[in-house]
Amino acid sequence: MKIGLYFITSSEFSRTHEELAEAVLRVGVRFIQFREKNMSARQMFSVAKNLRKLTWEYSATLIVNDRVDLALAVEADGVHLGQDDLPFEVVKDIFDGIVGVSTHSVDEAKKAERYIDYISAGPVFRTTTKKNAKEPIGLEGLRRIVSSVKKPVVAIGGINKFNIEDVLKTGVKGVAVISAIANSQNPEKSAKELLEIVKRYLDD
Numbered sequence: 098m099k100i101g102l103y104f105i106t107s108s109e110f111s112r113t114h115e116e117l118a119e120a121v122l123r124v125g126v127r128f129i130q131f132r133e134k135n136m137s138a139r140q141m142f143s144v145a146k147n148l149r150k151l152t153w154e155y156s157a158t159l160i161v162n163d164r165v166d167l168a169l170a171v172e173a174d175g176v177h178l179g180q181d182d183l184p185f186e187v188v189k190d191i192f193d194g195i196v197g198v199s200t201h202s203v204d205e206a207k208k209a210e211r212y213i214d215y216i217s218a219g220p221v222f223r224t225t226t227k228k229n230a231k232e233p234i235g236l237e238g239l240r241r242i243v244s245s246v247k248k249p250v251v252a253i254g255g256i257n258k259f260n261i262e263d264v265l266k267t268g269v270k271g272v273a274v275i276s277a278i279a280n281s282q283n284p285e286k287s288a289k290e291l292l293e294i295v296k297r298y299l300d301d
């Protein structure tokens with residue numbers, strides 16, 4: 098599983114999930130998560146179906162945040178779970194796809210490792226995108242998680258074009274961003290800039 102630049106869609110800025118996904122797919126992003134906190138299940142199903150179609154067109158991976166039912170309903174490639182979502186060991190039994198989990202410490206990462214496919218670590222830096230985000234773990238906290246587990250680690254939280262190289266130097270296999278792209282004047286250009294940096298560190 099190749100992760101690289103991992104874009105998480107959001108409708109909290111000025112564009113739709115579909116507009117953002119299409120912009121990043123056009124410039125080469127191939128790992129996308131659908132994350133939505135305010136829509137009804139029916140609305141989410143409709144958007145997720147559109148994202149599934151788009152990601153299939155570009156041979157990209159689609160992950161659904163929080164909702165295993167929705168991931169199954171649209172044939173997503175994976176689901177992302179936080180510490181307050183359904184337990185990953187339960188989901189791994191009922192969902193035959195990629196399962197990623199959010200972690201904030203070495204202890205959480207080690208507990209999840211054998212059940213899941215990638216570990217997300219963060220927030221690395223301060224972020225206002227996630228309501229009630231925990232205290233940042235910093236680059237040192239991220240390094241500790243990377244060196245404690247064998248599964249691929251994705252970094253998240255406050256990552257932008259100015260700090261992404263420091264993040265990549267910790268040995269992560271993926272970098273997840275929302276606002277650096279979704280809140281940009283030009284999401285396509287911002288995704289391209291980030292992708293070029295990521296490729297210098299992570300291309301085979």
Ligand SMILES: Cc1ncc(COP(=O)(O)OP(=O)(O)O)c(N)n1
Nearest residue numbers: 162163177178179180199217253273
């Ligand atoms: C790649 C990635 N990492 C972390 C999260 C956060 O998940 P969670 O802690 O469940 O918080 P919400 O995103 O559901 O608010 C994520 N979505 N993706």
Ligand SMILES: Cc1ncsc1CCOP(=O)(O)O
Nearest residue numbers: 224226227254255274275276
């Ligand atoms: C969903 C999530 N989980 C931890 S931080 C975060 C938000 C990341 O957004 P941004 O890239 O805008 O800081």
Ligand SMILES: [Mg+2]
Nearest residue numbers: 163178179182
């Ligand atoms: Mg969640």
